[in-house]
Amino acid sequence: MQAPRSLSWPVALAALALAGPARADEHPIALQTPTGTLNGTLHLPQDTKPAAVVLIVAGSGPTDRDGNNPLAGRNDSLKMLAQALARSGYASVRYDKRGIGQSGAAGGDESALRLDTYVDDAAAWVDKLNASGRYPAVAVAGHSEGALIGMLAAQRGKVASFISLAGSADGLGALLRKQLASQLPPDLAVANERVLQSLEQGKPTADVPAPLLSLYRPSVQPYLISSLRYQPARELGKLNVPVLLVQGTTDIQVGVEQARALQAAKPDACLAIIPGMNHLLKEVAADLPAQQRSYGDPALPLHGELPATLAGFLRKPCQPPGKVTAG
Structure with a gap:
């Protein structure tokens, strides 16, 4: 693997991407699905025709x-992302996934939800935006678990490019083991492994200790089973469109090694490692108190390097070998 080379286009475009207050128009937008309406926000740049539209897919949980x-609190990270894209001349659509926010009525029973349901929804949004005829291109940007959802949706539809924001290369099983390793006492660690192995084999289990029920309750096990079968690194390698992998060095949920593993699975992907950026795409120190405060601080802006990094890629997607590093 070649050594990373300098990322020049974010520097050249930084003034454009960051200049002035956001001047944009927001409009409600909705997607009709067989099981209910998904509601979102269309964010248009003002005084200019959008160069493209970016579908923003949110992360896990509610x-x-x-x-x-x-x-966790209000941080407005994806709203800020839409504003930054608008300043650079890009439209965006961000939406409440089914069962969340204004798409709550489309959620249905938790036991019926699958990761593939979210993928179907994201792919339908891509189709809707393409069918509108308003945009020269449609890109997908997925954050955290949304990166997996976005890349799976990008495999299906007409997508110009894909952006992974703090996405993991490991599958859900590896992530759960890593996150819980230092949190569970020995007896629960053994039980966790037993439950996880059963779900990885596609087998629901009723034998879940009470302390683990919030994670492995019976109604959520079908969703976990559907997610456990995907390995993001493998799925990313199936994409045949330009890819940007964005990762911050102070992300305490997803490490830089995950972004490097994603690039290893798709060597022509462009890698932007942003110093001091955390999981919320903001400039935050690595210490835990600062990280915790950031999750409830909507006044904290996006990391200063992120908007130009995204704008540069969208204007001119990196070409092979694509091994570049921001910062």
Whole structure:
């Protein structure tokens, strides 16, 4: 693998991407599905025709279109992302996934939800945007678990490019083992491994200790089974469109090694490692108190290097070998 080379286009475009306050128009947009309406926001740049439209796919859990999660707090990261894209001349659509926010009525029973349901929805949004005839191109940007959803949707539809924001290369099984390794006492660690192995084999289990029920309750096991069968690195390698992998060095949820593993699976992907950027795409120190505060601070802006990095890629997707590093 070649050594990373300098990322020049973010520097050249930084003034354009970051200049002035966001001047844009927001409009409601909806996607009709067989099981209900998904509601979102169309964010248009003002005084200019969009160079493209970016579908923004939010991360896991009850995270809404703006990047906010009621379990963690309001940070407005994805709303800020849409504003940054508009400043650079790009339209965007961000939406509440089914069962979340204004798409709550489309959620249905939790036991019926699958990761593939979210993928179907994202692919339908791509089709809707292409069918509108309003945009020269449609790109997909997925954040965290949304990166997996976005790349699977990008495999199906007419997509000009794909952007992974703090996406993992490892599958859900590896992530759960890593995250829980230091949190569970020995007896629960053994039980966790037993439950996880059963789900990885596609077998629901009723034998779940009470302390683990919030994670492995029976109604969520079908979703976990559907997600456990995907390995993001393998799925990324199937894409035949330009790819940008964006990862921050102070992300305490997804490490830089995950972005490098994704690039190893798709060597022509462009890799942008942004110093000091955390999982919320903001400039935050690596210490835990600062990280925790950022999840409930909507006044904290996006990392200064991110908008230009995205704008540069969207204007001129990197070509092979594509091994570049921001910062």
